[in-house]
Amino acid sequence: MSANENRRIVLASRPEGEPKPEHFRLEKTAIPTPKDGEVLLRNLWMSLDPYMRGRMSAAKSYAKPVEIGEPMVAGTVSEVVKSNRPEYVPGDIVFSYTGWMDYAVSNGSDLRKLDPKQAPVQTALGVLGMPGMTAYLGMRNIGMPKEGETVVVAAASGPVGSFVGQYAKLKGCRVVGIAGGADKCKYLLDELGFDAAIDHRDPEMPKKLTAACPKGIDVYFENVGGKVFDAVFPLLNQFARVPVCGIIAHYNDVTPPPGPDRTGMLLGGILRRSLTMRGFIVWDFAAQSGDFYREAGQWLREGRIKYREDIVTGLENAPEAFMGLLKGKNFGKLLVKIA
Amino acid sequence: MSANENRRIVLASRPEGEPKPEHFRLEKTAIPTPKDGEVLLRNLWMSLDPYMRGRMSAAKSYAKPVEIGEPMVAGTVSEVVKSNRPEYVPGDIVFSYTGWMDYAVSNGSDLRKLDPKQAPVQTALGVLGMPGMTAYLGMRNIGMPKEGETVVVAAASGPVGSFVGQYAKLKGCRVVGIAGGADKCKYLLDELGFDAAIDHRDPEMPKKLTAACPKGIDVYFENVGGKVFDAVFPLLNQFARVPVCGIIAHYNDVTPPPGPDRTGMLLGGILRRSLTMRGFIVWDFAAQSGDFYREAGQWLREGRIKYREDIVTGLENAPEAFMGLLKGKNFGKLLVKIA
Numbered sequence: 001m002s003a004n005e006n007r008r009i010v011l012a013s014r015p016e017g018e019p020k021p022e023h024f025r026l027e028k029t030a031i032p033t034p035k036d037g038e039v040l041l042r043n044l045w046m047s048l049d050p051y052m053r054g055r056m057s058a059a060k061s062y063a064k065p066v067e068i069g070e071p072m073v074a075g076t077v078s079e080v081v082k083s084n085r086p087e088y089v090p091g092d093i094v095f096s097y098t099g100w101m102d103y104a105v106s107n108g109s110d111l112r113k114l115d116p117k118q119a120p121v122q123t124a125l126g127v128l129g130m131p132g133m134t135a136y137l138g139m140r141n142i143g144m145p146k147e148g149e150t151v152v153v154a155a156a157s158g159p160v161g162s163f164v165g166q167y168a169k170l171k172g173c174r175v176v177g178i179a180g181g182a183d184k185c186k187y188l189l190d191e192l193g194f195d196a197a198i199d200h201r202d203p204e205m206p207k208k209l210t211a212a213c214p215k216g217i218d219v220y221f222e223n224v225g226g227k228v229f230d231a232v233f234p235l236l237n238q239f240a241r242v243p244v245c246g247i248i249a250h251y252n253d254v255t256p257p258p259g260p261d262r263t264g265m266l267l268g269g270i271l272r273r274s275l276t277m278r279g280f281i282v283w284d285f286a287a288q289s290g291d292f293y294r295e296a297g298q299w300l301r302e303g304r305i306k307y308r309e310d311i312v313t314g315l316e317n318a319p320e321a322f323m324g325l326l327k328g329k330n331f332g333k334l335l336v337k338i339a
Numbered sequence: 340m341s342a343n344e345n346r347r348i349v350l351a352s353r354p355e356g357e358p359k360p361e362h363f364r365l366e367k368t369a370i371p372t373p374k375d376g377e378v379l380l381r382n383l384w385m386s387l388d389p390y391m392r393g394r395m396s397a398a399k400s401y402a403k404p405v406e407i408g409e410p411m412v413a414g415t416v417s418e419v420v421k422s423n424r425p426e427y428v429p430g431d432i433v434f435s436y437t438g439w440m441d442y443a444v445s446n447g448s449d450l451r452k453l454d455p456k457q458a459p460v461q462t463a464l465g466v467l468g469m470p471g472m473t474a475y476l477g478m479r480n481i482g483m484p485k486e487g488e489t490v491v492v493a494a495a496s497g498p499v500g501s502f503v504g505q506y507a508k509l510k511g512c513r514v515v516g517i518a519g520g521a522d523k524c525k526y527l528l529d530e531l532g533f534d535a536a537i538d539h540r541d542p543e544m545p546k547k548l549t550a551a552c553p554k555g556i557d558v559y560f561e562n563v564g565g566k567v568f569d570a571v572f573p574l575l576n577q578f579a580r581v582p583v584c585g586i587i588a589h590y591n592d593v594t595p596p597p598g599p600d601r602t603g604m605l606l607g608g609i610l611r612r613s614l615t616m617r618g619f620i621v622w623d624f625a626a627q628s629g630d631f632y633r634e635a636g637q638w639l640r641e642g643r644i645k646y647r648e649d650i651v652t653g654l655e656n657a658p659e660a661f662m663g664l665l666k667g668k669n670f671g672k673l674l675v676k677i678a
Contacts (some may be wrong), residue, residue: 037350054611061611062577085653225606238401239623244610260597267564270581270618272393272400277616279609283596284578 003019006031007070007315015056017254019326023056024072024319032105036112039111041078041104042098046336047125048074048322050223053251062281071099072156072318075130077114077121079339082248088113095124098218100318119300126159126333127300127307130139130282132291135163137285138221142243142278147172150237151220152209154200154208154228157184157308160245161206163296164221165194166305173219176212178205178228191306200224206231216240222277225249233266235273244270244279251326308332345663346654347410347440348570354395356593358665362395363411363658370442377444378427380417385414385654385675386464387661389562392590398645400622409437411657415467416453416460417443418678427452434463439657441677452521454676458639465672466639466646469621473584474633476624477560481582481617486511488557489576491548493539493567496523498646498672499584502635503560504533505644512558515551517544519667526670530645544572555579561616563615565586572605575614583618629642647671 005028012025034040055066055073067070076099076222080092085108088094094111096103114121119128126132144165145151153170155161156177165175178190178198185197196212198205209231216237222229226249236242270277299305310330312321320337325334344367351364372377394405394412405411408494415438419507424447427433433450437443453460460468465471482503484490490507494500495516504514504527514528515535535551537544547572555576561568565588577582608614638644647667651660657675664673 017522062613113534114536213608222606225603227600229606244606247603247606247610252605253603256599256601256604259600260595261598261600262595263568264564264586264592266602266605267568267583267586268589270616271586272618274618274620274623276618277609279611279613281613281617282615 004031005029006101008099009315009318010069010071010100011056011066013068014058015252018252019053019056019319019323021319021323026316031103034082034084034105034324036084038105038107039080039085040082040185041076041094041098041106042081043076043078043098043102043104043315043338044093045077045122045125046074046100046318047076047129047131048312048318048325048330048334048336049131050248050325051252052210052322053248053326054061059093071101073097073099075125075337076104077124078093087319092214095129100131100315102315104188104249118297122309122335123300123307125335126309127163127305129160132163132296132305132307133289134282135160135167135221136292137163137282137288138243138245138280139219140288141285142276142280143168143219143221143241144224145171145173146173150174150176150213150215151219151221152176152213152217152232152235153221153222154178154250155246155306155328156194156197157187157331158223160193161221162188162307162332163305166192168298169193170304174213174215175216176209176243178209182209187308191308199266200228210235219243223248232287233269236269236273238273240273240275242275242277244277245281248326248328262276310334313337343370343394345367345440347438348643348654348657349408349410349439350395350405352407354591357591358395358658358662360658360662362416365655371444373421373423373444375423377446378419378424378450379421380415380433380435380437380443380445381420382415382417382441382443382654382677383432383459384416384464385413385439385657385677386415386468387651387664387669387673387675388470389585389587389590389664392587392665399585404602410440411635412436412438414464415443415677416463417596432460436629439654441654457636460638461648461674462646464674465648466502466644467632467635470672471502471635471644471646472497472599473621474499474506474560475631475635476621476627477582477584477619478493478503478506478558481619482507482558482560482580484510484512484558487513489513489515489552489554489572490558490560491517491552491556491571492560493517493563494529494585494587494667495533496537496647496670497562499562500560501531501646501671502644505531507558508532509638509643511551513554515548515556517548517563523670528648530647539567547586549574558582562587572608575608575612577612579612579614581614581616583616584620586666587665588638618662649673650675650676
C-alpha cells in the first residue's frame with residue numbers, strides 16, 4: 001500500500017444466488033482529507049456478517065441495499081489519525097460503520113469511543129457489539145427463556161449463536177446447539193458448556209435433535225432456516241417462542257424450493273401450539289442497548305460469557321472470507337484485520 | 340321426541356378432508372337422571388364453530404379429540420330442569436359445554452349462570468361468548484391496534500371477525516373486512532361501519548385488497564389462511580402483528596398443496612419486516628375474561644358493538660349446518676335452536 005492509497009471494496013454487480021468474486025471489486029483512491037468538524041479514521045478491524053448478503057440484493061428490506069459501485073457496508077474498529085473535532089484525538093479507537101475500506105472520514109455522529117483497557121477493541125464487532133447485542137436483545141425480548149426450559153440455537157459456534165446459548169445457560173435452561181462439524185460441536189460442549197451439540201451435516205440430525213430435547217423445545221433462536229427449522233418445528237412446545245433473527249440457509253435462494261407448500265402446515269402449527277414467531281433486527285430494541293453494554297461487559301469480565309474469533313488478515317481477502325461465511329466455513333466471529 | 344328421549348349426535352367416524360353426513364350419527368338414549376349434587380339441563384341453544392372440525396381429527400392439538408362414538412362437543416345455553424344443587428333452581432339459564440344433545444347432567448363446576456335481562460341468552464355463544472372473547476383477547480394481547488393503523492380481518496361477517504373489526508374501529512383504525520359474497524360485504528359497510536369490504540371470491544381480491552390498504556397492513560387477524568393469507572402477507576408493514584386464531588381454509592386439507600414451498604419466503608418476510616405471528620386460543624388469556632365480559636357487555640348495551648345471528652332449528656340439522664359453516668354458508672353467528 002503506497003503512502004496515499006485508500007483501498008475499498010465495492011459491489012461490482014448483484015449476485016443471483018451465491019456471491020462470487022466477480023460481484024466484488026477492489027478500487028484504489030486517495031486517502032480522504034477530513035474537513036472542518038470531521039475526523040480521519042484508519043480501519044484496524046472489520047466485521048463480516050451474514051446480513052451483508054441482504055445488502056447486496058435490491059429486494060425491499062429493513063435497510064437500503066448497497067448501490068452498485070458503492071463500498072460494501074461493515075462495522076469497523078478504527079484508529080483516529082487526524083481530528084478536526086475537539087472530542088477526538090489521534091490514537092483514539094472508535095467503532096463505526098465505515099465499510100470495506102482502509103480509510104474513512106466521519107463527522108463524529110456515528111462514532112462510539114472504545115476503551116482498550118476494558119476489552120480487546122475488536123470485541124466491539126462481536127461479543128460486545130452487534131452480534132452479541134442481537135443475541136441478548138432477541139432472547140430478552142422475544143425468546144424470554146425461563147429456568148428449566150429447553151433452548152435450541154443453530155449456527156451455535158458463531159458470535160450470535162454462542163451468545164444465545166450462553167445467555168440461556170445463565171438463565172438456567174437446557175441448551176442444545178447445532179453447528180457444522182465435529183470441532184464446532186466439541187467447542188459447544190467443552191468450552192461453552194452446552195448440554196448437547198448436534199452436527200447439522202449428520203443425516204440423522206432430526207432424530208438426534210429429537211433425542212436431545214426430551215421435553216420438547218421452548219425457545220428456538222432462528223438464524224438459519226432450511227432443514228434445521230424443519231427439524232425444530234415439530235418439536236416446539238405449546239407457547240414456544242421463535243425469535244427470527246436470520247435465515248442464512250435461504251440468503252442465496254434464487255427461487256423457492258419445490259413443494260409441497262407448507263405454509264398452511266406452518267400456520268396450523270402456530271395456531272395449535274400457540275407459538276410466537278417474531279422477526280427482529282437489533283435496532284428494534286435500540287433503547288435497551290445500554291443494558292446490553294453494561295450486562296454483557298460484566299459477564300465478559302467475569303468470564304461468564306466466552307467468545308471465539310476467526311481472523312482473516314488483509315482487506316483484499318474479505319470477499320473470499322465473506323463467501324466462506326455464507327457456507328459456514330468460519331469458526332467463531334469472523335473478523336478482517338485490516339491494519 | 341317422546342317424553343323420555345334424549346337425542347345426541349356422536350362422531351361416527353373421522354373424516355379425511357371434508358366432513359360428510361356419514362361422519363355423524365344421531366342416537367337416542369334415555370334422559371339422564373341427576374344424582375346428588377347434579378343438575379339436569381335441557382339445551383335451548385347450541386353453538387357451531389369452526390374449531391369443532393379440529394376435534395373430529397385425531398391429530399395432536401390444544402384439546403383432546405372427540406372419541407369415535409362420543410357426542411360432538413359444543414358450547415350450549417340450557418335451562419335447569421331439575422336441580423340437586425342449592426345454587427340452581429329449575430328455570431335458571433346457564434352456559435356450559437354439554438355438546439350436541441338435548442339433555443345433559445352437570446355437577447355445576449362447568450356452569451355459568453346467565454341473566455336474560457342483560458342480553459338475549461344465546462349471545463353467551465356469540466358476541467358475549469367464546470367468539471367475541473376470542474376476538475377481544477386476540478386483538479388486545481397480540482393485534483394491539485393503534486389509532487390510524489390499518490387492520491384487516493377475514494371471515495369478517497362471522498362472530499369473531501365482526502367483533503375484531505368493530506374492536507379496531509373503536510380503537511380508531513382503518514378496517515378492511517374480507518367476506519364471501521356481496522350481501523356480507525354490504526353488511527360490513529352498512530351495518531358495521533367498516534372502511535372497505537372485499538369479496539374473497541372476486542378473482543381480483545389481491546388487487547382490491549392492495550387498493551383498500553394504501554398504507555399497508557398493521558394488523559391481520561388470521562382466521563382463514565389460504566389465498567387470503569397469501570394476499571395479505573406482502574402488504575404487512577414493518578412491525579405488523581398477526582394473531583393466528585384459525586385457518587378455516589386448511590381444516591379440510593388432506594395433503595399440503597403443491598409447491599413451491601414458501602416456508603423460507605415466509606421466514607424471510609417475518610425477518611425483514613420484524614413481523615410477529617402468534618397463535619392463540621381464547622383460554623391462553625383466560626385471566627382476562629372478566630375484562631371481556633365487563634367491557635363487551637357495556638359496548639353491546641351502548642350499541643357500539645353489533646352482531647348478527649344465523650339460526651338453524653332442530654338438533655338433527657346440526658351436521659348439515661356445520662358442514663355449511665366450513666364452506667362459509669352461514670351469515671353471522673351460527674346457532675342451533677334445540678328447544
